[in-house]
Amino acid sequence: MRKILIMIFAFAAILCMRPEAFAAAKGDTLNAEEAKAILSGLIPNVKIIHVKQSPVAGLWELGVDAGGKKVIIYLDHAKKHIISPATGGNIVSLKTRENLTQESFQKINKVDVSTIPLKDAIVLGDKTARNKIIVFSDPD
Numbered sequence: 145m146r147k148i149l150i151m152i153f154a155f156a157a158i159l160c161m162r163p164e165a166f167a168a169a170k171g172d173t174l175n176a177e178e179a180k181a182i183l184s185g186l187i188p189n190v191k192i193i194h195v196k197q198s199p200v201a202g203l204w205e206l207g208v209d210a211g212g213k214k215v216i217i218y219l220d221h222a223k224k225h226i227i228s229p230a231t232g233g234n235i236v237s238l239k240t241r242e243n244l245t246q247e248s249f250q251k252i253n254k255v256d257v258s259t260i261p262l263k264d265a266i267v268l269g270d271k272t273a274r275n276k277i278i279v280f281s282d283p284d
Contacts, residue, residue, distance in 0.1 A: 172221055174195050174204050174219070174223070175195060176192040176194075176195050179192045179195050179204070179206050179219070180192050182219065182223055182238065183206070183208065183217070183226075185238070186226075186238070186241070187208070187210045189210075189211065190208055190209070190210055191208065191209040191210075192206060192207070192208060192209075193206075193207035193208060193209055193214065194206070194207040195207075198218055200218070202220060202221050203218045203219065203220055203221070203227075204218065204219045204220075204221065205217075205218060206218070206219055210230075215228060215229050215230065216228070216229075217230075223238070224237065224238055224239060225237055225238060225244070226238060231243065233245075234246060257276070257278065260278060262278075265278075
């Protein structure tokens with residue numbers, strides 16, 4: 145019974161914590177000037193409306209005015225990646241500007257063309273050609 149009470153108390157304590165409890169480590173700060181410097185390479189003439197901890201641990205929430213359009217951009221605490229509507233909600237590297245979400249998506253959806261059965265295929269051109277195009281059609 146005592147273990148159950150301790151577990152209930154611990155669970156209640158966790159539920160009562162505010163998002164700030166999961167905020168950045170002490171000393172990890174971001175101000176509007178720094179946010180503007182980070183984003184200015186991606187968004188010319190960016191105006192920072194606000195900078196605050198997001199409800200998700202490890203992310204800053206930036207209110208941004210970009211050419212008269214106001215959007216929310218999330219920046220990780222390492223200040224290396226963003227997530228925003230402009231990126232389609234994808235994670236983008238600030239350094240390389242690579243869409244990391246798209247890269248992962250392509251990896252998990254890669255098709256090994258050697259596994260496609262071509263027994264009943266109509267082949268045009270050289271069967272031993274280096275490059276091949278496979279077209280799927282459903283006549284029904």
